[in-house]
Amino acid sequence: MKQKKAQWPWHLLTVVVLVGLAGALYYATSLMSYEWRWNRVPQYFAYQAETSQRAADISTVVELVRKGDMAEVTLRNDAGVEQKLTVADNSLQVARGDDVAEGDVVGVTRQWALGPLMWGLWTTLWLSVVSGILGLAIGLATGLCRLSKNPTLRDLSTIYVELVRGTPLLVQIFIFYFFIGTVLNLSREFAGIAALSLFTGAYVAEIVRAGVQSITRGQDEAARSLGLSASQSMRHVVLPQAFKRVLPPLAGQFISLVKDTSLVSVIAITELLKSGREVITTSFSPFEILFCVAGLYLLINLPLSKMASRLERRLAQSD
Amino acid sequence: MIEVRDLVKVFDTRGQVVRAVDHVTTQVAKGEVLVVIGPSGSGKSTFLRCLNGLEEFDSGSVSIDGLQLADPKTDVNAYRREVGMVFQHFNLFPHMTVLENLCLAQKVVRKRGKQEREAKALALLEKVGIAQKAREFPSRLSGGQQQRVAIARALAMEPKVMLFDEPTSALDPEMVGEVLDVMKTLALEGMTMVCVTHEMGFAREVADRVLFFDHGKLLEDAAPAEFFNTPKDPRAQAFLRQVL
Numbered sequence: 210m211k212q213k214k215a216q217w218p219w220h221l222l223t224v225v226v227l228v229g230l231a232g233a234l235y236y237a238t239s240l241m242s243y244e245w246r247w248n249r250v251p252q253y254f255a256y257q258a259e260t261s262q263r264a265a266d267i268s269t270v271v272e273l274v275r276k277g278d279m280a281e282v283t284l285r286n287d288a289g290v291e292q293k294l295t296v297a298d299n300s301l302q303v304a305r306g307d308d309v310a311e312g313d314v315v316g317v318t319r320q321w322a323l324g325p326l327m328w329g330l331w332t333t334l335w336l337s338v339v340s341g342i343l344g345l346a347i348g349l350a351t352g353l354c355r356l357s358k359n360p361t362l363r364d365l366s367t368i369y370v371e372l373v374r375g376t377p378l379l380v381q382i383f384i385f386y387f388f389i390g391t392v393l394n395l396s397r398e399f400a401g402i403a404a405l406s407l408f409t410g411a412y413v414a415e416i417v418r419a420g421v422q423s424i425t426r427g428q429d430e431a432a433r434s435l436g437l438s439a440s441q442s443m444r445h446v447v448l449p450q451a452f453k454r455v456l457p458p459l460a461g462q463f464i465s466l467v468k469d470t471s472l473v474s475v476i477a478i479t480e481l482l483k484s485g486r487e488v489i490t491t492s493f494s495p496f497e498i499l500f501c502v503a504g505l506y507l508l509i510n511l512p513l514s515k516m517a518s519r520l521e522r523r524l525a526q527s528d
Numbered sequence: 529m530i531e532v533r534d535l536v537k538v539f540d541t542r543g544q545v546v547r548a549v550d551h552v553t554t555q556v557a558k559g560e561v562l563v564v565i566g567p568s569g570s571g572k573s574t575f576l577r578c579l580n581g582l583e584e585f586d587s588g589s590v591s592i593d594g595l596q597l598a599d600p601k602t603d604v605n606a607y608r609r610e611v612g613m614v615f616q617h618f619n620l621f622p623h624m625t626v627l628e629n630l631c632l633a634q635k636v637v638r639k640r641g642k643q644e645r646e647a648k649a650l651a652l653l654e655k656v657g658i659a660q661k662a663r664e665f666p667s668r669l670s671g672g673q674q675q676r677v678a679i680a681r682a683l684a685m686e687p688k689v690m691l692f693d694e695p696t697s698a699l700d701p702e703m704v705g706e707v708l709d710v711m712k713t714l715a716l717e718g719m720t721m722v723c724v725t726h727e728m729g730f731a732r733e734v735a736d737r738v739l740f741f742d743h744g745k746l747l748e749d750a751a752p753a754e755f756f757n758t759p760k761d762p763r764a765q766a767f768l769r770q771v772l
Contacts, residue, residue, distance in 0.1 A: 427617055427619040430619065431619035432621075432632075433582065433605075433608060434682075435632070435681070436606070436633055436637040436685060445632055446621055453623065
């Protein structure tokens with residue numbers, strides 16, 4: 210008889226191992242006397258941007274009203290024209306009766322602004338989404354061409370897939386930016402997206418081909434025997450089943466794509482990795498920032514794989 | 529109604545040449561029920577698949593109601609609309625419910641409206657005795673039920689001819705009866721049918737003619753009483769000794 214053994218001691222061991230690893234890491238960094246300054250990190254996500262409020266003309270401060278942490282300053286020039294400025298109270302540079310010259314700073318207003326890491330995250334996100342959608346479309350078309358009866362379509366799609374899969378993405382990005390981009394006068398974003406989506410397309414094509422081939426011939430035969438054309442059978446019978454089957458590798462491909470967008474930093478697209486590296490040059494906190502960058506990639510990819518497994522479960526209801 | 533003339537189908541795989549259908553000539557009249565029997569590998573399934581173009585034949589001709597299958601001007605999809613087929617392994621679409629299985633071709637090929645196609649589908653499911661399973665996925669059905677759905681799916685296109693490719697061979701023995709009953713009803717209603725089967729009882733009871741195949745050749749073409757009682761060909765005699 211099979212005995213039910215408790216699982217929790219093993220999970221506890223997992224926690225112990227993880228804590229041990231973290232401790233070892235902490236000890237290692239303490240040996241090289243690295244100073245952790247996590248308090249410097251948040252400003253690179255979001256910060257209070259300051260806008261200077263200046264006097265428009267040579268004038269006198271005629272009124273000063275404090276409202277909470279804001280101050281309302283009224284200036285009047287020689288001609289009697291009044292200028293009203295609202296500034297942060299603790300940045301106030303003038304007092305009642307002061308004279309100010311044209312362009313003098315009266316104070317600043319503050320508002321929240323996104324830091325470089327958030328802008329990098331946004332760039333990475335839209336690059337991934339656009340390249341992903343294009344890559345899926347290219348991959349679907351190429352995958353079907355690979356299965357086509359037409360020899361030219363088959364040859365061309367095979368050459369494309371082999372060329373792309375046989376060369377490093379980094380090289381492709383350089384070629385797209387420096388060669389094709391120069392010849393056709395493409396922007397760096399365009400070159401980056403083109404390289405990423407063509408790269409993803411080649412892999413998606415192979416996934417699509419494998420998926421379609423995994424559906425038994427009987428399905429297509431049944432559809433054709435009912436009078437459906439080859440394309441109708443593909444669209445209504447084969448592809449829906451194939452899609453369900455290739456969802457896990459497809460999700461893996463998109464997760465790879467999100468990570469691969471970090472490579473376009475080499476053609477000076479300020480995505481997440483590049484903005485992280487820029488932040489490091491001003492913050493002098495390389496470890497903290499790199500951990501944050503890694504965390505932000507995880508923040509995109511973990512929900513992505515969660516979504517994929519959710520979709521997979523929903524599609525499995527007919528099994 | 530069906531005319532087959534000098535049909536030849538050769539399989540050539542890695543130098544091994546197999547004449548799966550070897551100069552077969554026959555015809556089926558409207559409302560006639562043909563049963564095709566023979567040992568496995570005798571080419572009877574290939575012959576059946578040639579009748580609706582699932583298998584491309586090498587020479588000869590097949591026509592239904594005068595429409596030549598091999599003629600390049602013939603729209604093979606339009607041709608297949610008129611020929612229903614039931615497979616050994618059912619080949620229901622697993623990602624669709626039973627009702628959707630019956631409605632797909634009606635919608636895509638016949639362009640029927642939603643109400644019309646669903647009414648038709650439900651009436652056919654009623655006829656094959658599984659109306660209550662309309663909203664289920666095929667995986668929830670027994671083999672016999674799946675095969676009856678497959679028959680209903682083919683009938684939904686209102687075909688002129690029904691082809692059956694060993695429809696009961698993949699079923700548990702207790703489920704064979706329910707499928708054969710549906711086929712018998714169809715035969716009584718005057719459907720033109722060609723059935724490849726190993727069910728000798730069905731052949732004896734329902735068939736108008738029995739065709740016996742071996743090594744791709746049509747060796748016997750006779751009424752069931754004549755075929756089962758006094759087979760002429762020695763190979764048919766040997767086959768019948770084995771199966772009866």
